[in-house]
Amino acid sequence: MAAPGSVVPNRRFTAQVYVLPARGGGRAALVPTGYRPQFCIRTADVVGDIGLGEAAVARPGDTVTMSVEPGRETPLEPGPGSAVREGGRAAGAGTVTAARRVPTPKFRGRGPGPGPVLGARRAPAPARGGRPAVRRHNGTMNEPIPVTRPVGHGTAKLMPDVDRERAWLLTVDGAPQSYVDLDEPAHLEFEYTRRLGHVLDTLAEPGHPLDALHLGGGALTLPRYLAATRPGSRQDVVEFDGELLDLVAGQLPLPEGADITLHAADARAWLESAPDASADVLVADVFGGSRVPAHLTSVAYAREAARVLRADGVYLGNLADAAPFAFLRSQLATLGTVFEELVLIAEPGVLRGRRFGNTVLAAAHRPLDLVALARRTAADAFPARVEHGAALRDFTGGARPVRDEDAVPSPEPPDGAFGIG
Structure with missing residues (x-):
């Protein structure tokens, strides 16, 4: 029994778990990232994908911290005990230490169709103390x-993070778009931006500046990240919604x-006018609506991207x-006509078809640092898989490259796929 609204369904939680060894009736084999046991928490009985961070595996008899993505939303809060079971037998026991409902964000750069190029402008760079409006208490702001604020394609809202003093979440029409911490721009809150950040980190020696082109702006999370981690980088950001740019820059x-x-x-119009061989990296994070x-x-479009790189x-x-995955496979086939190397990064739950979600696709004419x-x-709190080579070719299957005359938008996400929990 709980008061309405006092318990929030969660899709992810962290637990401290003792892995029961064989002598205690548990497992004899190692427990790897991606293992899917049952978690019995109070009255809930749910299968969950586990992540073990950098360790990747746990031995029977170990006590470990694991991240868990249950197969369905489960009302949770820190504190309750959990029995971990496999095939009807006990596999471990532990305690939930953290629980949260994490949205699958659709980071974006609006622009459902071609639009006029409104010209380039340098965003102002006020002093470090700049921030959105604050509430006055006893004369102190x-x-x-x-x-x-209404913007060109909806209503944008900037919401402060109560746990980080100068961190903000940008939403448009209620859907999360970007998260930025003005004091710590290298902090990437959403998992998929961390994966993009991981690729950016491996492109050159640490701290070496890059020339970057970002298609899609949002709250400029990755441009800020690159400026912090690779000082001196020259970056262009193309965002269809000029009013959103004004809001974020201000x-x-x-x-x-x-x-x-x-x-x-418009992203493609700007890309087609960009100089040849002018960028070390092109980040495409463009959504029209969702x-x-x-x-x-x-x-x-892929040929234009390759020309600019x-x-x-x-x-x-x-x-x-x-x-x-008809859309994702078609994009692998499309980029495969232009680039020799393809890499796909995604959570196991998405690749298994359990839910709608974000994937990161990297393409190049040279091998990427797959080991790194x-x-x-x-090592992320919610680990992802890196697919490449023969496995990725098998995943792509017989998908055909997309011609302009046959192109369609990506699929509409199901209700609730993008939202704030």
């Missing part, structure tokens, strides 16, 4: 308050000295899909 100022230029323009626009899914440049895309990527993604 010290408590940030949400900022709501309320969430860019770091002083960051070489980041904002362009209010879908990748059709004109950013074709072979002609240097010979050793890397293309990164954020794509959302679910089983049977696998190590970094496995």
